[in-house]
Amino acid sequence: MQDHVIITARENRVGIITLNRPKVLNALNDEVMNALGAALTAFDADDSIGVIVIEGSSRAFAAGADIAVMANWSYSDVYSSNFITRNWETIRQVRKPVIASVAGLALGGGCELALSCDIIVAGRGAKFGLPEIKLGLLPGAGGTQRLPRAIGKAKAMDMCLSARMLDAEEADRYGLVSRVVDDASLREEALALAASVASFSASALMALKECVNRAFESPLAEGILFERRELHARFATPDAHEGMRAFMEKRRPVFEHR
Numbered sequence: 001m002q003d004h005v006i007i008t009a010r011e012n013r014v015g016i017i018t019l020n021r022p023k024v025l026n027a028l029n030d031e032v033m034n035a036l037g038a039a040l041t042a043f044d045a046d047d048s049i050g051v052i053v054i055e056g057s058s059r060a061f062a063a064g065a066d067i068a069v070m071a072n073w074s075y076s077d078v079y080s081s082n083f084i085t086r087n088w089e090t091i092r093q094v095r096k097p098v099i100a101s102v103a104g105l106a107l108g109g110g111c112e113l114a115l116s117c118d119i120i121v122a123g124r125g126a127k128f129g130l131p132e133i134k135l136g137l138l139p140g141a142g143g144t145q146r147l148p149r150a151i152g153k154a155k156a157m158d159m160c161l162s163a164r165m166l167d168a169e170e171a172d173r174y175g176l177v178s179r180v181v182d183d184a185s186l187r188e189e190a191l192a193l194a195a196s197v198a199s200f201s202a203s204a205l206m207a208l209k210e211c212v213n214r215a216f217e218s219p220l221a222e223g224i225l226f227e228r229r230e231l232h233a234r235f236a237t238p239d240a241h242e243g244m245r246a247f248m249e250k251r252r253p254v255f256e257h258r
């Protein structure tokens with residue numbers, strides 16, 4: 001498996017996807033994005049998995065889309081093959097929580113991949129940037145949309161227009177990442193977080209993720225209505241009744257994930 005562009009593993013209810021092109025800092029080509037999409041889809045469909053973690057190497061989560069490949073493409077190539085949409089966007093279909101565990105560089109498409117995840121846990125040495133402008137390109141995997149939603153226009157414009165990299169502490173302060181931990185304990189912390197989230201009801205997690213994402217897709221009143229209906233729907237599930245009953249009985253809930 002070591003020569004595969006991604007490596008998958010599982011630890012109890014956590015599915016782990018490791019990007020594995022270390023020699024090119026995990027540059028994201030079609031082979032990687034197709035394999036990543038397939039692994040995400042497989043874990044998402046697997047009832048024994050509750051949460052998915054995506055990680056890179058200690059040097060790079062991913063240094064962006066593969067420039068060596070893109071350099072040969074024409075407008076017609078990318079337009080007709082629907083570059084990005086054709087495989088990068090698979091992650092948007094994933095209903096289970098996805099955690100990015102980011103060590104080292106998360107640049108360009110690598111930063112955008114992290115931004116597409118639900119939680120970003122960063123090692124203290126991580127660096128985030130959208131340097132596409134240096135290549136005469138622009139962030140095209142959602143970066144110009146997700147970054148301002150995450151950190152606001154002022155900081156997003158600065159990152160995009162100046163190609164400035166943020167270190168993990170800045171990224172944390174601006175709201176780009178969820179948590180910063182020591183590099184040495186990043187994997188352990190990300191997997192512990194994943195295991196903890198995965199212990200909750202899978203159906204409740206899916207509904208919850210959908211609700212939070214709705215905040216970015218709809219006006220407040222519609223989002224609130226969506227949330228209210230999702231809450232009402234929880235009362236039709238065995239897990240919500242089990243969770244509340246377990247609380248009353250002062251015991252740990254045993255979720256069916258339904």
Ligand code: HXC
Nearest residue numbers: 023024025027063064065066067068107108109131140141
């Ligand atoms: C292809 C890449 C790469 C990339 C690094 N490499 N990033 N190959 N695509 N995005 C390769 C290098 O060519 C080199 O291969 C090897 O990885 C190690 O990189 P070095 O440059 O030698 O390392 P270092 O000097 O430490 O510099 C690290 C770096 C630099 C600062 C990250 O590699 C760099 O600037 N990379 C490009 C970052 C970038 O611009 N990302 C955005 C891409 S555009 P060799 O064979 O020479 O050893 C993008 C568009 C998104 O993501 C649009 C929609 C998705």
